[in-house]
Amino acid sequence: MPAFTLRQLEFFVAVAETGSVSAAAKHTNASAGAVSLSLRELERAVKAQLLYRRPGYGTTVTPTGAAAYQHAKRLLANAESIEGLSQTDEGALIGELRIGCFPTLSPWMVPRVIEFFAQEHPAIDVQLTEDDSTYLQAHLLAGKLDAVIMYRNALAPGVEAELVAPARVQVVLAADHPLAAFDEVPLAALQPETAIALAQPAATHYLEDVLRVAGFMPNVRWRSSNTETIRSMVARGLGYALVMGRPVGDRTYDGLPLVYRRIQGDIPENPVVIARPRDAPVTPKFRALADFCRQKFSLEGTPVQ
Missing domain, CATH: 3.40.190.10 (Periplasmic binding protein-like II)
Structure with a gap:
C-alpha cells in the first residue's frame, strides 16, 4: 500500500499549480505549516525530491515532480469519481466543474449549461475558461480543466471526445x-x-x-x-x-x-464535441454535462456563435 495520503497529494498538486506554499495553503484551507510538513512527508514516502524551494522566488516542480504531478492529478480524479458514485445514487452532484469552451461556441452553449447546473445541480460550482483549443486542451491534460467544448478538427493527442452537435460552415x-x-x-x-x-x-x-x-x-x-x-x-x-x-x-x-x-457541395465536417483526457475516468459531473449538451444542442443544427 502507498505510504502517502490523498491529502498529501492534494497539497502537492496545489503547490505545483500555485507556485507557493502560502497560496496552496489558502487554496486548500490549510495552514502553511501543515502544507510544508505534508510535502516533506510525501517526498520521504516516494523517496524523491518533488519540489525546488527557493526562498523569495516561490516553489517549482523538479523533473520527477512534473511526472508525479500528472499521476497525482489522475489519482485525485479517480478518488473524486469514486466519491461521486454515492452522490449520483442520491441524485446530487457537488464540487467544482471546470469547463473550457472555444470562444465562438461560448455564447451559444455556456449560458444554458450554467443555467442547467444552477437549476438541477445547485451544489456544482461551474468555473469557465474561454480560450483557443490548444490552450484549453493543454489545461485539460494537465488536470486544470474537467471538460472542453470545442470543434472536432482541433482535437489533440491524448484527448477523446463525444459528439454534441453537427456544424456546417x-x-x-x-x-x-x-x-x-x-x-x-x-x-x-x-x-x-x-x-x-x-x-x-x-x-x-x-x-x-x-x-x-x-x-x-x-x-x-x-x-x-x-x-x-x-x-x-x-x-x-x-x-x-x-x-x-x-x-x-x-x-x-x-x-x-x-x-x-x-x-455548395460537400465540405469537411467539423462537429461540436465535448472533450476529456483519454485515460481519465468519466466522472458523474462530466457525464451530466455531456448528456445535457447532447440532448440540448444536437437537434438545433448549426450552432449560433
Whole structure:
C-alpha cells in the first residue's frame, strides 16, 4: 500500500499549480505549516525530491515532480469519481466543474449549461475558461480543466471526445455583395475574394481545409479574435468570412445588414464535441454535462456563435 495520503497529494498538486506554499495553503484551507510538513512527508514516502524551494522566488516542480504531478492529478480524479458514485445514487452532484469552451461556441452553449447546473445541480460550482483549443486542451491534460467544448478538427493527442452537435460552415457576405444573390455559393467563386478570418489557429486550419477542396488557399487580409468585429467588417464590404454559426438577427452591432449563404457541395465536417483526457475516468459531473449538451444542442443544427 502507498505510504502517502490523498491529502498529501492534494497539497502537492496545489503547490505545483500555485507556485507557493502560502497560496496552496489558502487554496486548500490549510495552514502553511501543515502544507510544508505534508510535502516533506510525501517526498520521504516516494523517496524523491518533488519540489525546488527557493526562498523569495516561490516553489517549482523538479523533473520527477512534473511526472508525479500528472499521476497525482489522475489519482485525485479517480478518488473524486469514486466519491461521486454515492452522490449520483442520491441524485446530487457537488464540487467544482471546470469547463473550457472555444470562444465562438461560448455564447451559444455556456449560458444554458450554467443555467442547467444552477437549476438541477445547485451544489456544482461551474468555473469557465474561454480560450483557443490548444490552450484549453493543454489545461485539460494537465488536470486544470474537467471538460472542453470545442470543434472536432482541433482535437489533440491524448484527448477523446463525444459528439454534441453537427456544424456546417457557411459564408457571410455584405448585403450588396454580388454573391449574395446566390442561394448557394460555390467555393470556387470565393477564390478572387478577400477573406476575413478568426484569429485562432484551429479556425485558420479549418478555413484552409474547406477551401483546399476547391483547389486554392484563402486570401486572408485581416484577422480578428472577435466574431462581431469580423461580422462588422464583412458588412462594410471589406471581405467575406466563413463561419460555423449564425446569431439571431442578421445585423451587426452598428445595424448594418449581413447575408448568410450555404456553401455548395460537400465540405469537411467539423462537429461540436465535448472533450476529456483519454485515460481519465468519466466522472458523474462530466457525464451530466455531456448528456445535457447532447440532448440540448444536437437537434438545433448549426450552432449560433
